[in-house]
Amino acid sequence: MELTRRGAIALGAGVAATLALPIRAMASVDEAIAEFTGGAEIGEGGLELITPEIAENGNTVPIEVSAPGATAITVLATGNPTPKVVTFNFGPLAGAQRASTRIRLAGTQDVMAVAKMSDGSFVSTSNNVKVTIGGCGG
Numbered sequence: 001m002e003l004t005r006r007g008a009i010a011l012g013a014g015v016a017a018t019l020a021l022p023i024r025a026m027a028s029v030d031e032a033i034a035e036f037t038g039g040a041e042i043g044e045g046g047l048e049l050i051t052p053e054i055a056e057n058g059n060t061v062p063i064e065v066s067a068p069g070a071t072a073i074t075v076l077a078t079g080n081p082t083p084k085v086v087t088f089n090f091g092p093l094a095g096a097q098r099a100s101t102r103i104r105l106a107g108t109q110d111v112m113a114v115a116k117m118s119d120g121s122f123v124s125t126s127n128n129v130k131v132t133i134g135g136c137g138g
Contacts, residue, residue, distance in 0.1 A: 025051065029076055029112070032084040033124075036074045036114055042122045047073070049113040051127040058131040064100040067115040067123070073099065078126075079109030105131050 003011075033042070050064040065073045065088070074087040089098040101112075105111070112126040 010026050017068075031081045032074075032076055033114060035070075036087070036116070037122045040120075040122050042114065042124045044123055044125065046117065047113055047123045047125045049111065049114045049127055051111050051126050051129050053128075054130045054132065055105065057133050058105040059133075060102045061105050061111075061129060061131070062100065062102050063111060065113045065115075066096075066098040067113075067117070068097055069118050070097040070115040071118055072116045073097070074114050076112045076114070077105055077109060078112060080104075080106045092136065105129060107131050112128060133135070 010018060027090045027136060044071070047067040048065065050066075052061065052084045055061040063075065064074060067073055070090060070101045073091045076083045077085050085103050093110050105109070108128070108130045112124060114122060114124040116122055
């Protein structure tokens, strides 16, 4: 294959356009928390996160979060390429501020939950989950 002048110009324009685009790599845990809290201070207590100590398969890790009086709870997996996993929103007619689901973990890591309480404050907690078989690309 021979590179012509026209091909070289097109290749150079493609590289320049690629470099000019804003590159956003992986979102960090701190950015995800700041987006959820708006930069507010985070306390502890009033939020329960139930995870297995050891997950035999990172593809389906069961979790449960509970925070009486919360309006929203977000769950983050600190070692995943995209840390924000899910946000549960609770309306005024919600019977309980509790949710459970299964998440995918890339490997052994902390699972963190942050809750927005009805008074506007934020609380968080985290648990370490040991994964024996990887889920996200592992």
